Amino acid sequence: MKAVQIMSFGTADVLRINDVDRPAPGVGEVLVSVEATSVNGHDVIVRTGELKMMSGRRFPIGTGLDFAGTVVATGTDVARFRAGDRVWGMVHPRRRHTVAAAAEYVVVSADRISHAPADLAAVDAAALVVAGSTALIALRDSVRLTSGERVLVRGAAGGVGTAAVQLAHAMGGHVTALARDRHAELLTDLGADEVLDYGTTTSDRIGPFDVIVDTVGSELHCYRSRLAKGGRMVTVGLSPSALAEIAASSLHGSRRIRTFSANPHTPVLRDLAVQVASGALRPVIDSVYPLADIAAAHRAFERGGVVGKHVVTVPRSSV
Template sequence: MAEYVVVPADRIAFTSAGLSPVDAASLVVGGATALIALRDSVRLVKGERVLVRGAAGGVGTAAVQPAHAIGGRVTAPARDRHAKALGDLGADQVLDHADTTPEQSGPFDVIVDTVGSDLSRYRRRLTDGGRMVTVALSGPILAAIAASTVHGARLIRTFSANPDSALLHDLADQVTFGALYPVVADVYPLADIASAHRAFQRGGVMGKHVVAISG
């Protein structure tokens, strides 16, 4: 964390009018990742059934909204206490992730994964020609991605989000047009950054943790 940081000019963009610095900061990583996943990686189209794993997290809450705006039929596994909020964001169905196995859900045309577990089991819930994209990377996940390129047409894809100004402008437009709304779980001052990390490690909240750096 730092009060000042130098970035290339082609990696910045104006925020939407009226968006606070905290809300803007909460959208950069999750929002950009969600847009790349849905529009560029799996190319979601209207009417497709889409599962957003980790729907209550920072990327998940950002993915549910444009998936709904595109016209996808969104299923969101989450804790029961997040069901209403996810429905307000655009989820058509909220499943209790503690009581629902992959075999009890689907089939889906698209799966957006932010969790990184059970990829092979969820891949079997894809329709023929279905697409899965994961943003959680590890050795076993890379092995599952490699296996999907060899066995069948249901591919698992991944990418590294590195948003440029054009994508950030698109992100701001999504907010302006009402297709994307920032979801902030809590805000911590820089002096209490240790609490922010502990809260992130505990999980279980909806949205992003934000550290506010005052001048």
């Protein structure tokens, strides 16, 4: 089978599509024929070596976090899934994988997948797994958004941002989206009550907000200062400087900057499917690439300016 692998740390040029043996599911695992995956920040920082403490220095390293596809086989002790089930899910982000989701087949623990929404194409499903689950965990579990609260989504046009705007709106929040002015029409259509131009709006001229969802990971202290009394802030845009600001913010109690590593299991993916079925959440896709052009998808992600997600389709294989 074909699998995309990182052959050394570096630019997108280090990605190779290699022929590898098709894996077999073990106890509690399923084998999925992958139809689509997407490019996430995690993929890029593993490829560049920024996470070498986790990924190690042994090559090749698999790439790709999320996937949508069809169950081909199950290992023992798997009762919820059978061959032919359409599923979506995510490989474990903190483990080293020789083959990950950017491949014709992937083996994954059964507790990391759920049945995909019935009416959602694989390309659309792959665009929502990481982005949607991250936004859902941030709003529901981390800051516990309640109806009527004022919400700022920073980086609102990206994958997590577009999902956060939709979910915050569905949860009854008054949503302010911070993004480039050219994305205002889209974000309003997704549920934003107000769209502020990221290029001209400074943090000291907005707010206060009850909840801030940050996807950028810079100037966190400036935005934290825009929280109302009892406000909560969460960031999913992690960097060394962001980690320092998060640690320093612990002095502020409930108004500290929260963060988490999105690592959804079946219950979160089920809840995400409910949001899709209800019409509260839909995918936003910037562009679609075939697996053969995954390096181009990585380059496009790194250039920035993405609206929603870059999705990669995986051709069917009989291998």
